[in-house]
Each structure stands twice: as C-alpha cells, then as structure tokens.
Amino acid sequence: MTNTLPDGNSPLIDCRSVWKVFGQRSEAAIKAITERGLGKSEVLKEFSCVVGVADVSLTLNKGEIFCIMGLSGSGKSTLIRLFNRLIEPSLGQIFVCGKDVAKLNAQDLRATRARDIGMVFQNVALLPNRTVLENAAFGLEVQKVEKERRLETAKKALTTVGLADWVNRFPNELSGGMQQRVGLARAIASDPDIILMDEPFSALDPLIRRQLQDEFRELSKTLGKSAIFITHDLDEAIRIGDRIAIMKDGAIIQVGTAEDIILNPADGYVADFVAGISRLHLVKAHSVMHPVAAFTAARPDLDVSRFSRTSPEADVDELIHIFLDGGQDGVAVLDDGAVVGVVTPRSLLQGVKGKEPGEATAF
Amino acid sequence: MDIQDLTSAVDEGIDNGLDWISSNAGGFFDAVRLVLETFYNGIAWLLQAPPFLVIVAVIALLGWRAVSLRFGIAAAVGLVFCALIGLWPETMATLALVIAASVLALLFAIPVGILAGFSPRLNAVLTPILDMIQTLPPYIYLLPAIALLGFGPATALVATVVVAIPPALRLTAHGIRLTPRNFLELGEASGITPGQMFVKIRLPFAMSSIMTGVNQCLMMAFGMVVIAGIVGSGGLGAAIYDAIRTLNIGKSIDAGIAIVILTMILDRITEGAAKDRREAK
Numbered sequence: 355m356t357n358t359l360p361d362g363n364s365p366l367i368d369c370r371s372v373w374k375v376f377g378q379r380s381e382a383a384i385k386a387i388t389e390r391g392l393g394k395s396e397v398l399k400e401f402s403c404v405v406g407v408a409d410v411s412l413t414l415n416k417g418e419i420f421c422i423m424g425l426s427g428s429g430k431s432t433l434i435r436l437f438n439r440l441i442e443p444s445l446g447q448i449f450v451c452g453k454d455v456a457k458l459n460a461q462d463l464r465a466t467r468a469r470d471i472g473m474v475f476q477n478v479a480l481l482p483n484r485t486v487l488e489n490a491a492f493g494l495e496v497q498k499v500e501k502e503r504r505l506e507t508a509k510k511a512l513t514t515v516g517l518a519d520w521v522n523r524f525p526n527e528l529s530g531g532m533q534q535r536v537g538l539a540r541a542i543a544s545d546p547d548i549i550l551m552d553e554p555f556s557a558l559d560p561l562i563r564r565q566l567q568d569e570f571r572e573l574s575k576t577l578g579k580s581a582i583f584i585t586h587d588l589d590e591a592i593r594i595g596d597r598i599a600i601m602k603d604g605a606i607i608q609v610g611t612a613e614d615i616i617l618n619p620a621d622g623y624v625a626d627f628v629a630g631i632s633r634l635h636l637v638k639a640h641s642v643m644h645p646v647a648a649f650t651a652a653r654p655d656l657d658v659s660r661f662s663r664t665s666p667e668a669d670v671d672e673l674i675h676i677f678l679d680g681g682q683d684g685v686a687v688l689d690d691g692a693v694v695g696v697v698t699p700r701s702l703l704q705g706v707k708g709k710e711p712g713e714a715t716a717f
Numbered sequence: 718m719d720i721q722d723l724t725s726a727v728d729e730g731i732d733n734g735l736d737w738i739s740s741n742a743g744g745f746f747d748a749v750r751l752v753l754e755t756f757y758n759g760i761a762w763l764l765q766a767p768p769f770l771v772i773v774a775v776i777a778l779l780g781w782r783a784v785s786l787r788f789g790i791a792a793a794v795g796l797v798f799c800a801l802i803g804l805w806p807e808t809m810a811t812l813a814l815v816i817a818a819s820v821l822a823l824l825f826a827i828p829v830g831i832l833a834g835f836s837p838r839l840n841a842v843l844t845p846i847l848d849m850i851q852t853l854p855p856y857i858y859l860l861p862a863i864a865l866l867g868f869g870p871a872t873a874l875v876a877t878v879v880v881a882i883p884p885a886l887r888l889t890a891h892g893i894r895l896t897p898r899n900f901l902e903l904g905e906a907s908g909i910t911p912g913q914m915f916v917k918i919r920l921p922f923a924m925s926s927i928m929t930g931v932n933q934c935l936m937m938a939f940g941m942v943v944i945a946g947i948v949g950s951g952g953l954g955a956a957i958y959d960a961i962r963t964l965n966i967g968k969s970i971d972a973g974i975a976i977v978i979l980t981m982i983l984d985r986i987t988e989g990a991a992k993d994r995r996e997a998k
Binding site: 438440463464465466467468469471473475477479481483492493495496497550 | 897899900902903904905906907908909910913917918921
C-alpha cells in the first residue's frame with residue numbers, strides 16, 4: 355500500500371476484482387466464489403445471497419469522466435458506493451488516490467470522503483432548513499473550515515454553477531435543475547479530485563437534463579476533476595463519458611469509448627442498447643474509411659488526389675455535408691498531411707446503418 | 718378463595734413495602750420533596766412576584782411572536798379575565814406547576830427519547846412501560862406519591878411528571894428515527910463524525926416532532942395538575958376541588974374557564990413554535 359498521491363499516470367481510482375454479496379450467508383458465498391469460482395446465479399441458488407457487484411475491475415484516470423451505464427438492479431448504485439466505502443466490499447481491493455480504502459481507519463476514511471471524493475445524489479439531499487449557501491458550504495462545515503472562509507468558497511462554487519443570485523434562498527424555492535446544481539456546487543466546494551455522480555440528472559426533464567449534462571462535462575474539464583458518473587441512459591453516458599462501462603447483473607460486460615461500444619458491441623445485450631443511438635456524431639471517418647491502398651486497387655479509375663479532404667476525427671455528420679457540397683465519389687482522410695484512407699458514399703451509409711460482425715467495408 | 722388470599726397477600730406486601738420505604742428512607746424522600754418544592758416555589762415566585770400586567774404583557778408578546786398579533790391580544794384579554802374573576806394567584810400557581818412538571822418531564826423524556834430513537838432494543842423495553850403509564854387511570858400515580866412525599870405540590874409534581882413523560886418520549890424517539898436515509902448517506906459521504914451527524918442532520922429533522930412532543934407534554938401536564946388538586950397541588954386544581962367539595966358550581970365554572978384559557982394559550986404558543994420549524998423547511 356502506498357500513501358503518496360498518484361502522479362499524472364497512476365489512476366485515481368483503481369478497482370481490482372471487487373465483489374459485493376448481500377445476504378446472511380455472504381461470507382460462505384464469498385468463500386465459495388474464491389475457492390470454487392461460483393457465478394452469480396449459483397450463489398443465489400446455493401446460499402440465497404444476492405450478488406450486487408461481481409468481479410468488477412476498472413480504473414478512473416486523472417481528468418477522465420467514466421460513465422457506468424446499467425439498468426436498475428444492475429448493481430451500478432452499489433458499485434459507486436464501494437468507492438467511498440458507503441458500502442463495504444466483500445472481496446477485492448479498491449485504491450483511491452493510491453490508498454486502499456478498505457484499510458483506512460474511521461478518521462482517515464472521513465478525511466478521504468471529505469477531501470478526495472465528492473458525491474452528488476439523484477435525490478440531491480439538500481437540507482431543507484438551510485439556505486442554498488449553507489447547503490453548498492456543508493462539506494466544508496463538516497471539515498470545520500471557519501465560517502467566513504467556507505461561505506466564501508461556497509459562494510464561488512455556486513457562482514461557477516450559475517446560482518450566484520440564489521444564495522440566500524431555501525432549497526424548496528428552487529426548481530429541480532437548480533437544486534441539482536446546488537448539489538454539484540456542494541460537491542466541488544471541497545475541491546475533491548474525484549466526483550461520484552449517482553444518477554444526478556435522472557429525475558429532470560429532458561431539456562434541462564441535456565443542458566446540465568453539457569455544463570457538467572465542461573465544468574469538470576475546466577476544473578480538472580475526474581468523475582464516475584452513474585446513469586441508466588446510454589444517450590447520457592455517450593454525451594458525458596470519455597469512457598463508458600456497460601453493467602449487467604453486477605458485472606461489467608464492456609468498457610470503451612462511445613465509438614468502441616457503438617461499432618463493436620460486446621454481445622447482443624449491448625447491441626440492443628446501441629441500436630437506437632444516433633451515430634451521426636459518434637462514428638468517425640477513421641472507422642468508415644477504406645485504407646488508401648485497398649481503395650486505389652479496387653477503383654483505379656478514381657483520382658484520390660482530387661477528392662475533398664478531412665481528418666480521421668471528422669464525424670458522419672461532417673462527412674455527409676462534404677458529400678452533399680461536393681458531389682464526389684469519395685472523401686480523402688488525411689492524417690499528418692498524408693492520405694490514409696478514403697470514405698465512399700456506400701461505406702458512409704454502412705457506417706450509419708451499423709456494420710454486422712464480419713461484414714466487409716463496401717466500396 | 719386461594720387466589721383471593723394470594724391477592725390480598727400481594728397487596729399487603731406492597732403496602733408494607735411502601736411503609737418500610739417511607740419509614741426507612743424517609744430522609745431521602747424528605748430531601749426529594751424539598752428539592753421539588755424549592756423548584757416549584759422558584760418558578761411560582763417568578764410568576765407571582767411581578768405585577769400581573771407584566772406577566773400578561775410577556776405572555777401576549779410570546780403569543781404575538783409565535784402565533785399572530787391577534788392571538789397575542791386575545792391571550793392578554795383572557796389573562797386579564799382570569800385576574801378580574803379573582804383567580805390570578807391560582808392561575809399563576811397552576812402555570813408554575815405545569816411549567817415545573819413539563820421541564821422535569823422533558824429533562825427525562827428528551828434524552829431518553831433520543832436514546833430510544835437510536836436503540837430499537839431500548840425502545841422495545843420502553844414501549845410496554847409507556848403503554849402502561851398511558852392506559853392506567855392517572856389517579857393511580859397520586860397514591861404512591863402521597864405515601865412517599867406527603868400532601869402538597871411535590872406530590873402533584875411527581876404524579877404530573879409521570880403522566881407528561883410518555884408523549885414527549887415517544888415523539889422524540891419517533892423524530893430521531895425519522896431522519897431520511899438519503900441525508901444519512903449525504904452525511905457519511907461528506908466525512909461527517911457521529912457527533913456532527915446528530916447535531917447537523919438528525920436533530921434538525923427531529924425538531925418538529927420533538928416540539929410536538931413538548932406541546933403534548935404540556936397538555937398532559939395541564940390535565941394532571943387539575944386532578945392533582947386532590948393531593949394539595951394548590952392553584953386552580955385546588956380551587957376546583959374545593960368547589961366540588963362545597964358544591965359551589967359557580968366557582969368551579971370560574972376556575973374551569975381559567976384552566977381553559979391558560980391551556981389554550983400554552984397550546985397555541987408551543988404549537989406555533991413547532992409549526993415555525995416546519996415552515997422553515
């Protein structure tokens with residue numbers, strides 16, 4: 355166990371083969387899992403214990419927003435509570451900022467929760483008898499920061515989330531979206547490295563939700579925060595997350611960028627999820643293009659050098675615009691000044707539709 | 718027959734026990750009596766020493782702050798009425814007894830209620846005891862009290878305290894148990910200490926229930942101090958008891974009206990204080 359703060363490369367949260375088993379015979383169940391390698395359903399049958407989290411390993415890197423997407427009952431809310439030990443893991447190790455959280459004593463655990471990890475809840479949990487400002491200062495108050503300083507810091511945090519004019523109001527005077535901003539201000543007022551977001555926007559109406567998603571992403575990037583973001587909404591995960599983990603029955607079944615997951619779903623379950631997702635801004639030129647050599651071999655009649663040019667990061671939406679403007683047979687994809695590939699109308703359509711596994715790129 | 722013998726044997730045992738306690742621990746109970754009477758007399762002196770208009774003004778002001786201006790004026794008018802019918806000293810004596818009994822009852826009920834809110838086991842032990850206290854006829858408490866403490870306000874005080882404790886204790890425990898789970902989780906996730914959790918999260922949520930408990934405690938005390946007129950509580954209770962003994966119906970109605978006025982004033986003021994807290998939420 356190391357106690358030093360992680361450098362730029364080591365992850366802020368490092369979660370290694372973590373299990374959480376609920377039930378009276380959970381210890382016996384854990385023993386069976388380690389010794390006999392039992393799975394979730396066998397544990398339920400043999401020990402009548404519910405496996406909340408099954409063998410989850412993941413890392414949160416500095417500056418990253420990591421979304422965990424799963425339906426209700428998938429164990430995502432249990433998982434996020436393991437990171438700040440609101441729930442004790444049954445098995446496995448979790449390192450937060452280099453510290454093994456399971457080994458922290460009560461005082462160190464409080465310090466870690468107060469300074470390293472902020473948390474935002476779905477139900478916000480604003481204290482009704484306190485003003486917005488006092489609510490935002492709650493974390494600092496718990497840390498016994500003197501009153502003047504904590505109110506000043508809280509006011510800054512509220513200004514950051516756009517609530518400077520509401521500091522002296524009471525929570526019940528605020529709309530749901532505003533209340534959730536106060537929750538966020540409360541979490542960032544203590545200046546933690548990590549923010550745990552437990553379905554914070556799920557109860558908001560769609561327009562406000564999208565606005566807050568964008569604001570949250572921008573805010574955490576400007577402040578250099580890292581976040582674990584729990585959601586049951588894949589659109590939200592795609593909008594916010596740098597990386598996305600799909601969770602089902604307590605286990606993580608796929609981790610990757612939005613594009614990875616959309617283009618290469620790990621199984622039918624994930625494929626069903628991504629089926630309804632618009633690919634316009636997710637699929638990029640580099641994944642729908644033909645390598646330049648293959649293209650020139652197949653279509654020697656076309657001159658690649660006369661095509662419009664774009665970058666490998668151009669999304670499908672941009673590519674469609676280029677085709678609509680130019681009316682050509684292809685778009686050249688340039689990386690570092692050299693043509694690396696060509697997107698044709700057919701390969702673009704295939705990218706929009708979604709390629710079946712093993713299907714070749716069409717010319 | 719056997720059972721009747723047994724019953725009278727048990728009754729006799731209790732009587733002998735009480736006799737034994739009062740003759741052997743007489744010094745102790747004299748001391749308890751002295752402390753209780755000093756406490757009662759202190760509060761009574763505070764209420765009876767100033768000119769009656771000062772007290773009326775203070776209560777009217779409280780009524781205004783806690784409820785409304787109209788209620789403040791109504792309270793003042795009611796109290797002046799008590800003075801006009803010649804029952805001012807008795808009204809204040811009763812108020813002193815109610816306040817003394819409620820303070821003592823709350824000093825016990827609130828801390829124990831808090832513990833019961835945290836400990837389901839303590840709560841399980843207390844619940845049947847509280848049930849018993851609340852279902853037995855309140856006269857019962859006068860007898861052991863009079864046996865140990867004699868005739869006078871100390872006895873009335875003890876019997877009243879016993880009756881006033883259960884509602885305050887139950888409502889305090891209920892308030893502590895009421896803390897929403899998500900706020901406990903917020904506290905935990907913020908790195909809160911157990912002491913801070915109690916002061917900053919549990920207590921504010923419990924406050925309105927505790928204030929309702931205080932209100933109920935006062936109401937029970939009012940009911941009991943009148944009954945306690947029979948053991949020499951003094952005040953309006955004694956006035957009513959005297960009126961009953963001499964079949965002086967007019968006087969008993971006067972004293973009854975004074976009781977009603979005083980009860981309504983205290984009820985509305987403490988209820989107003991409880992409501993204030995709810996509205997702040």
